[in-house]
Amino acid sequence: MSNNLLKGKRGIIFGALNEQSIAWKVAERCHEEGAQFVLTNAPIAMRMGEINQLAEKTGTKIIPADATSVEDLDNLIAQSTNHLGGKLDFVLHSIGMSLNVRKGKHYTENDYKFYQQTMDVSAISLHKTLASLYKTDALNEWASVVALTYIAAQRIFPDYNDMADAKSLLESITRSFGYHYGIKNKVRVNTISQSPTVTTAGQGIKGFYEFINFSEKMSPLGNASALACADYCIAMFSDLTRYVTMQNLFHDGGFSNTGVTQSVIEKFGE
Ligand SMILES: NC(=O)c1ccc[n+]([C@@H]2O[C@H](COP(=O)([O-])OP(=O)(O)OC[C@H]3O[C@@H](n4cnc5c(N)ncnc54)[C@H](O)[C@@H]3O)[C@@H](O)[C@H]2O)c1
Secondary structure (H helix, E strand, O other): OOOOOOOOOEEEEEOOOOOOOHHHHHHHHHHHOOOEEEEEOOHHHHHHOHHHHHHHHHOOEEOOOOOOOHHHHHHHHHHHHHHHOOOEEEEEEOOOOOHHHHOOOOHHHOOHHHHHHHHHHHHHHHHHHHHHHHHOOOEEEEEEEEEEEOHHHOOOOHHHOOHHHHHHHHHHHHHHHHHHHHHHHOOEEEEEEEOOOOOHHHHOOOOHHHHHHHHHHOOOOOOOOHHHHHHHHHHHHOHHHOOOOOOEEEEOOOHHHOOOOHHHHHHHOO
16 A cells, blocks of 8 residues: 655664564555665664665665664764755654563663663663754754654553663653754654564563463454554654654554453453
8 A cells, every 4th residue: 555655755764673573564664655765773683684685675775873872873864864865854763672671680670781771772762863863954844753662651561671661761752852853843753652563572571472462452453563553653754744743652452541341351250
């Protein structure tokens, strides 16, 4: 399905690791909608090489960048505007990683080096990206920046661990930078709070499969897929959502406003 919603728009997509990645689906949909863009990921993540297939399929260039490095980000933005032939209209931040989660460190016993890394990779990287775009004036008016988040920023999901704190910070940066960038040149900054989705990052969370089934039953529309999330990102990058900024937008089949569902109640009657 293509409606040329992004025809003539240029962007950067962070975080496509493999075919399951939400960013991968966003890149495919951006291509279908007529956008030109650059793909980026941490140099270490490129070793798998799968991103090359996506670049080939979408006719895009890959520029590696560690999103915690201001130097890498400055270089990425300079190279991207140069390669794409002008300022940018959209950016997808689809980055998350916690060593406390990976190494199974309980929240009450978090390693603080890991904790700081979680914040840097999963949240402060958005601030660094926005700051780099801001100081180089690399975004057009009405450009749209979207970062992906999860409802653990608002409510406790114990196994989400320190990623919950990172998502809270990510959503706060979205509001704060959204204010300053809106004033500067009408740039929009939002987070999309996505249903649990089977991806490399998602599967790292303890009890993920049980949880995804619970979430499915707790959402009147069911869990939103990665492709549906990509469609929402397209809407947010398009000119049809120009006055949406500084928001956390739930894309979760109704989960966030549901107290309980009949099918969850029935489980307890078994
Ligand atoms: N999968 C889910 O259930 C779910 C739900 C809600 C939100 N999200 C969010 O969606 C986003 C994308 O995750 P995903 O589920 O597609 O998983 P994914 O594992 O495919 O993507 C995570 C990406 O982060 C990249 N990354 C890690 N460290 C980096 C660094 N230093 N610099 C640059 N990139 C780095 C990884 O290489 C990877 O491409 C994350 O922010 C995640 O928290 C995921």
